[in-house]
Amino acid sequence: MVMLSIKNLQAEAAGKPGKPILRGLNLEVEAGEVCALMGPNGSGKSTLANVLAGREGITVTAGEILYQGKDLQTLSPEERAREGIFLGFQYPVEIPGVANTYFLRAALNAIRKHRGEEELDPMDFLALVKQKAKSLGLAPDLLGRPVNEGFSGGEKKRNEILQMSVLEPRLAVLDETDSGLDIDALREVAAAVQALRDPSRAIVVITHHQRLLDYLVPDRVHVLAGGTIVASGDKSLAVELEEHGYGWAGAKAPLVEEVA
Amino acid sequence: MNAGLDADERAELTAGFSQAMAREGPAPSWLLTTRQDALHALLEQGWPTTKQEDWRFTDVSPLTRRELLPVPVAATLPKGTFDESLLHLGRGVGHRLVFVDGRQQAGGEAGLPPLRGLVMAPLSTAIRDESTQIGRVLGRQLQGFHAFAALNTAFMTDGVFVHIPDGLVVEAPLFLVYLAAAEGSTSFPRTVVVAGANSQATIVEVHLGADGRATLSDAVTEILLEPGARLAYLGVQKPSPDGFHVGHLAVTQQAGSVFHAHSLALDGRLVRNDAHVVLAAGDCACQLDGIYLAAGGSHIDNQTSIDHRAPRCQSRESYRGVVSDRGQAVWSGRAVVRPGAQGTDARQSNRNLILTDGAVVHAKPHLEIFANDVKCSHGATTGRLDPEALFYLRTRGIGAKDARQILVAAFLREGLGAVADPALRGELEAILASRTHALTQEGATP
Numbered sequence: 218m219v220m221l222s223i224k225n226l227q228a229e230a231a232g233k234p235g236k237p238i239l240r241g242l243n244l245e246v247e248a249g250e251v252c253a254l255m256g257p258n259g260s261g262k263s264t265l266a267n268v269l270a271g272r273e274g275i276t277v278t279a280g281e282i283l284y285q286g287k288d289l290q291t292l293s294p295e296e297r298a299r300e301g302i303f304l305g306f307q308y309p310v311e312i313p314g315v316a317n318t319y320f321l322r323a324a325l326n327a328i329r330k331h332r333g334e335e336e337l338d339p340m341d342f343l344a345l346v347k348q349k350a351k352s353l354g355l356a357p358d359l360l361g362r363p364v365n366e367g368f369s370g371g372e373k374k375r376n377e378i379l380q381m382s383v384l385e386p387r388l389a390v391l392d393e394t395d396s397g398l399d400i401d402a403l404r405e406v407a408a409a410v411q412a413l414r415d416p417s418r419a420i421v422v423i424t425h426h427q428r429l430l431d432y433l434v435p436d437r438v439h440v441l442a443g444g445t446i447v448a449s450g451d452k453s454l455a456v457e458l459e460e461h462g463y464g465w466a467g468a469k470a471p472l473v474e475e476v477a
Numbered sequence: 478m479n480a481g482l483d484a485d486e487r488a489e490l491t492a493g494f495s496q497a498m499a500r501e502g503p504a505p506s507w508l509l510t511t512r513q514d515a516l517h518a519l520l521e522q523g524w525p526t527t528k529q530e531d532w533r534f535t536d537v538s539p540l541t542r543r544e545l546l547p548v549p550v551a552a553t554l555p556k557g558t559f560d561e562s563l564l565h566l567g568r569g570v571g572h573r574l575v576f577v578d579g580r581q582q583a584g585g586e587a588g589l590p591p592l593r594g595l596v597m598a599p600l601s602t603a604i605r606d607e608s609t610q611i612g613r614v615l616g617r618q619l620q621g622f623h624a625f626a627a628l629n630t631a632f633m634t635d636g637v638f639v640h641i642p643d644g645l646v647v648e649a650p651l652f653l654v655y656l657a658a659a660e661g662s663t664s665f666p667r668t669v670v671v672a673g674a675n676s677q678a679t680i681v682e683v684h685l686g687a688d689g690r691a692t693l694s695d696a697v698t699e700i701l702l703e704p705g706a707r708l709a710y711l712g713v714q715k716p717s718p719d720g721f722h723v724g725h726l727a728v729t730q731q732a733g734s735v736f737h738a739h740s741l742a743l744d745g746r747l748v749r750n751d752a753h754v755v756l757a758a759g760d761c762a763c764q765l766d767g768i769y770l771a772a773g774g775s776h777i778d779n780q781t782s783i784d785h786r787a788p789r790c791q792s793r794e795s796y797r798g799v800v801s802d803r804g805q806a807v808w809s810g811r812a813v814v815r816p817g818a819q820g821t822d823a824r825q826s827n828r829n830l831i832l833t834d835g836a837v838v839h840a841k842p843h844l845e846i847f848a849n850d851v852k853c854s855h856g857a858t859t860g861r862l863d864p865e866a867l868f869y870l871r872t873r874g875i876g877a878k879d880a881r882q883i884l885v886a887a888f889l890r891e892g893l894g895a896v897a898d899p900a901l902r903g904e905l906e907a908i909l910a911s912r913t914h915a916l917t918q919e920g921a922t923p
């Protein structure tokens with residue numbers, strides 16, 4: 218089954234019309250697939266992730282995004298989340314005054330309500346979160362603290378994965394979740410993502426590093442440069458990129474007209 | 478500076494004063510003198526105008542155009558016309574006195590068993606009892622303060638006198654509840670508190686206006702902290718959206734005393750609070766906190782000053798508010814460090830959250846420093862809800878309105894940080910949560 222189908226996607230920042238960031242991007246992700254999205258800084262990886270999550274401020278000017286066969290663009294960010302889309306932020310947001318567990322329970326209950334399921338009992342919820350946090354190596358006191366406030370870079374990234382593990386999305390897009398992690402943290406995070414690998418779920422990991430892919434072996438690898446996918450392949454593509462750099466993939470990019 | 482009262486206004490106030498005094502009946506001569514002095518001060522200075530710095534953003538003409546003399550009303554409490562959670566704040570928890578339109582409610586609730594030596598009595602009784610020595614405090618801290626404080630002093634009908642004897646620790650909060658009930662009622666609640674040396678207590682003073690009624694309460698609270706006293710004071714003001722509240726809190730702290738005030742102002746066509754603290758002797762600590770919520774057409778003005786007159790005192794001030802629709806908030810924080818107040822440590826901050834276009838905030842922190850060995854800082858910020866935080870919550874499935882509610886409630890809850898009494902804090906959190914719900918779930922653009 219096709220989880221995500223993107224055809225000729227073009228997008229620009231709302232404040233900068235006429236300067237496309239995504240320039241006719243095509244991508245297909247199957248259910249059950251883990252795919253790696255790689256590419257140089259500024260190539261549009263986060264922009265793509267944000268378009269999928271429904272961020273305001275990025276305008277889709279052309280193209281089509283089908284998620285489980287449905288047009289994604291008519292849905293609000295919360296509707297997308299309730300339908301099973303999860304974005305692991307490259308820069309997770311700090312929310313003063315809102316306890317991590319309170320936030321996560323509100324999120325889970327909103328999603329369960331949408332699915333017609335009952336709210337989870339607060340004690341059951343707490344037990345679930347504590348167990349997931351433990352397997353991620355996340356200190357228990359971080360659960361009671363305000364969301365991401367004063368967390369280290371690594372703690373923030375683990376907190377993203379904790380949320381993903383609790384919310385159990387159908388399509389997860391993890392934007393550079395591995396950057397800023399030390400080797401132990403990387404292994405724990407990769408294991409948590411690996412544990413969510415499932416025939417009914419698709420996971421897109423945006424990364425610069427082969428290292429993560431040693432633990433989380435991708436089914437497909439795509440290279441994004443200049444706002445389009447310039448190369449696709451299996452896991453050996455990531456190895457080649459590691460050896461030759463993005464210049465090698467970028468050279469295969471179709472020529473795009475620069476718009477002044 | 479002088480708005481000047483015209484001949485008619487003067488005549489009306491003077492005649493009203495004679496009538497009020499006749500109604501009050503016999504009173505000690507010191508009190509009559511205090512009232513007369515206040516009336517003369519009022520006639521001299523007239524009503525404040527927006528040409529005065531501390532009234533720049535608050536036009537009192539809607540107030541001065543209405544009936545300003547005390548309106549005698551039957552002291553019965555209309556059912557279902559007050560914010561229930563505020564009306565019942567502290568019920569069954571601590572000693573409680575209830576007033577309706579300035580008069581003590583007939584058959585007021587019985588409090589807890591009396592505490593040894595604690596005085597909590599209606600002002601009308603206390604002023605006629607020489608043993609209270611209330612005359613050494615009442616009216617003594619108001620020199621030079623504004624017209625509405627003078628108006629209260631001239632016309633006050635009743636209120637509460639609290640005396641916590643030296644060394645007494647009062648665990649349960651003392652609740653003073655002033656209700657403005659009848660349409661068009663004007664009342665002048667007066668509260669006088671003496672916190673004896675090394676005593677400890679919490680006082681909660683609640684002013685509520687009946688829903689849909691254009692009431693005015695013009696309140697004055699005077700507090701004296703004797704050496705080593707520790708007093709927590711919570712002041713709640715919630716007139717109806719058509720009602721008015723003008724409040725004056727005047728505090729004097731003696732050596733080594735600790736005072737913590739928290740103000741909560743909700744709604745009201747016009748709420749004006751003045752809080753003035755004098756740190757008269759060394760080694761005191763003073764904290765003034767406040768939360769305000771100005772929605773609809775509400776105008777809330779908080780003016781504070783902390784006067785460091787003695788060495789080694791610490792003051793903290795932290796106010797925050799949420800402003801939406803056509804709401805307006807004014808905050809002015811003034812800290813004065815007099816010559817000789819060496820070792821002063823003063824900090825103040827003000828944070829505002831604007832929810833919708835059209836809401837307005839005027840914030841002015843200011844420090845006046847005349848000593849050299851001091852640590853002082855201040856800051857004021859006004860902003861919108863963080864769009865990144867909103868987006869983050871929404872990407873987790875939380876709806877836009879709920880996301881706003883979560884962020885606004887968190888902002889306000891942080892402002893309650895210093896309310897120490899856990900039960901009281903819980904009640905206030907619940908009140909703020911339900912107000913936040915109303916603000917973010919109804920109307921208000923997403």
Ligand SMILES: Nc1ncnc2c1ncn2[C@@H]1O[C@H](COP(=O)(O)OP(=O)(O)O)[C@@H](O)[C@H]1O
Nearest residue numbers: 230233238257258259260261262263264265274
């Ligand atoms: N909101 C925005 N406003 C203006 N430019 C943007 C905005 N978001 C992204 N861009 C630009 O789009 C390009 C792609 O950015 P991004 O998607 O973050 O790249 P990547 O994640 O691949 O490093 C960059 O040149 C960036 O500056």
Ligand SMILES: [Mg+2]
Nearest residue numbers: 262263264307
């Ligand atoms: Mg990026």
